[in-house]
Amino acid sequence: MVHGDITAMEVDAIVNAANSSLLGGGGVDGAIHRAGGPDILAECREIRAEHGRCRPGDAVVTGAGRLPARWVIHTVGPIWSAEQADEHDRTLASAYRRSLEEADRIGARTVAFPNVSTGVYGFPKRRAAGVAIAAVRGYTSGATGIETVVFVCFGRGNFDLYTEMGCAS
Numbered sequence: 529m530v531h532g533d534i535t536a537m538e539v540d541a542i543v544n545a546a547n548s549s550l551l552g553g554g555g556v557d558g559a560i561h562r563a564g565g566p567d568i569l570a571e572c573r574e575i576r577a578e579h580g581r582c583r584p585g586d587a588v589v590t591g592a593g594r595l596p597a598r599w600v601i602h603t604v605g606p607i608w609s610a611e612q613a614d615e616h617d618r619t620l621a622s623a624y625r626r627s628l629e630e631a632d633r634i635g636a637r638t639v640a641f642p643n644v645s646t647g648v649y650g651f652p653k654r655r656a657a658g659v660a661i662a663a664v665r666g667y668t669s670g671a672t673g674i675e676t677v678v679f680v681c682f683g684r685g686n687f688d689l690y691t692e693m694g695c696a697s
């Protein structure tokens with residue numbers, strides 16, 4: 529786990545907390561497109577033209593443009609509402625799992641995640657941390673080529689949470 533900006537991470541793949549349109553936005557999505565440059569959006573448009581919107585819980589892969597990473601895995605987390613808490617847990621877990629499946633498919637060995645859905649999408653941070661850590665631990669306990677998964681916490685709150693939940697920094 530690190531406390532910082534995912535766009536600076538020197539890993540094979542960074543994960544973007546995108547929206548279903550794949551056409552960019554604010555938060556980490558905006559930061560990745562700003563730092564990575566227009567090539568990322570161009571590839572997102574191609575994916576969108578060919579496969580349509582990215583469903584919540586799914587993930588797609590593009591190059592990383594000017595970023596130090598080699599790929600960007602764009603995943604879409606759930607927009608939080610307390611009425612559908614359990615369903616949102618499952619969708620968030622799926623976003624992490626599908627991102628790791630895509631990482632294995634492209635042969636990425638090191639993967640960095642932001643705290644998906646905990647910003648604009650309003651997912652409670654502690655609940656999201658539990659879902660994220662369980663999903664990653666569950667996936668990486670099975671057959672995978674992934675060697676390292678990094679949780680990149682931009683905000684202090686998430687960093688303290690992941691520390692409290694036993695993630696090594």
Ligand code: APR
Nearest residue numbers: 533534545547553554555556557559645646647648649682
């Ligand atoms: N590096 C790492 N994490 C970041 C960065 C960054 N440069 N910038 C923001 N974050 C963190 C936020 O602090 C938050 O903890 O990413 C986490 C996810 O927040 P959002 O980026 O708001 O993503 P999310 O809550 O999943 O909402 C997605 O927001 O930006 C739009 O287009 C995006 O519509 C989509 C929605």
